[in-house]
Amino acid sequence: MGEQRVLRKTLEALSEAVFPSNIYCACCGCLIDGTRPYALCDSCMKKMHWNNGRTCEKCGKALPETYRGGRCYNCMGSNHSFRKGYSCLTYGLYEREMILDYKYNGKGYLGKKFGDILFDRIRWENLKIDVIIPIPIHRTRERKRGYNQTELMAARLAQLWGKTLMPDALQRTRETILLRSLSPIERESALRGAFAVTKKGKAELPGKAILLIDDIYTTGATIDECSRILLECGAAAVDFLTLASGGNRRPKGL
Ligand SMILES: [Zn+2]
Ligand SMILES: [Zn+2]
Structure with a gap:
């Protein structure tokens, strides 16, 4: 584990040298100056759909002004x-x-910028959190990619917010097929048993308020499954924060 972390640090430093994160826009790749927040050019900054209007009181998805x-x-x-x-x-x-x-x-270096975005979203919320946990990817995938992109953003958030990061509290025990094409019920059963709380998690999480971090939230199947097993292990509460979430789509038949 220690070796892997050293390797990751080296890789991060290398990618920073080859693609300095502060001079290219994270979205369109155009040249920008290094002082820009989130590494986005003006044009992309305006095009992004920031969730700063009405949001769902439960999951935080943006709601149109006209939605009742x-x-x-x-x-x-x-x-x-x-x-x-x-x-x-x-x-x-x-x-x-x-x-x-x-x-x-x-582009692992973007993890830091995304961590900045997460922090700016959550810092003014009156949220009491003890531990930050990134949604894990399967070990073989992490080995192939060299890093878990969610862990990088979560690490930056934890650093800025002064919270404990526990990337080893949850593990993905098996790969899941692409969830996009499945119905909500199929998603739920595809995810059953796909995650587990580790020994360390079981020992340290009872009574803790947890914030899960992921890149995208759509129907919530993944977050729900992780919350369920964390609560089963005695966690006091589970909230989540994602970089993006799907729009408020009307389901068929409604
Ligand atoms: Zn751009
Ligand atoms: Zn919602």
């Missing part, structure tokens, strides 16, 4: 196990571009 009620369609129809959710952006074309680039094109 305090909960999104998804939260009206499901019994989430988490307490409350927060997200920074609504997932659209630009957000997709930025997140995919981060996840699959080796």
Whole structure:
């Protein structure tokens, strides 16, 4: 584990040398000056859908001004196990571009910038949290990619916010097939048993208020499954914060 961390640090330093994170826009790649927040150019900054208007009182998805009620369609129809959710952006074309680039094109250095975004979203909320836990990816995938992108943003958030980061409290015990094409019930069963609380998690999490971190929230199946097993282990409450969340889509038949 120690060796892996040293290696990760070295890789981060190398990628910082080859692609200095402060001179290219995280979304379109154009040249910017290093003082810009979040490493976004003016144009991309404006195009992003920031969730700074009305949001779902349960999961934090953005709600249109004209939408009635305090909960999104998804939260009206499901019994989430988490307490409350927060997200920074609504997932659209630009957000997709930025997140995919981060996840699959080796731009790990963006983790810090995304951590800054997470911190600015959550810092003014009156939220009492003891531990920050990133949603884990499967070990083979982490080995292939060299890092868990969610852990990098969570680490930056924990550092800025002065909270404890526990990346080894949860583990992904098996890979899941792409959830996008599944119905909510199918998603739930596909995720059963896909995560486990580690020995360390079982020892240290009882009574703790936990904030889960992930990149994208859609129907909440992953966050719900992780919350469920954490609560089962005695966690006091589980909230979550994601970089982006899907829009408030009306389900078929409603
Ligand atoms: Zn840009
Ligand atoms: Zn909701």
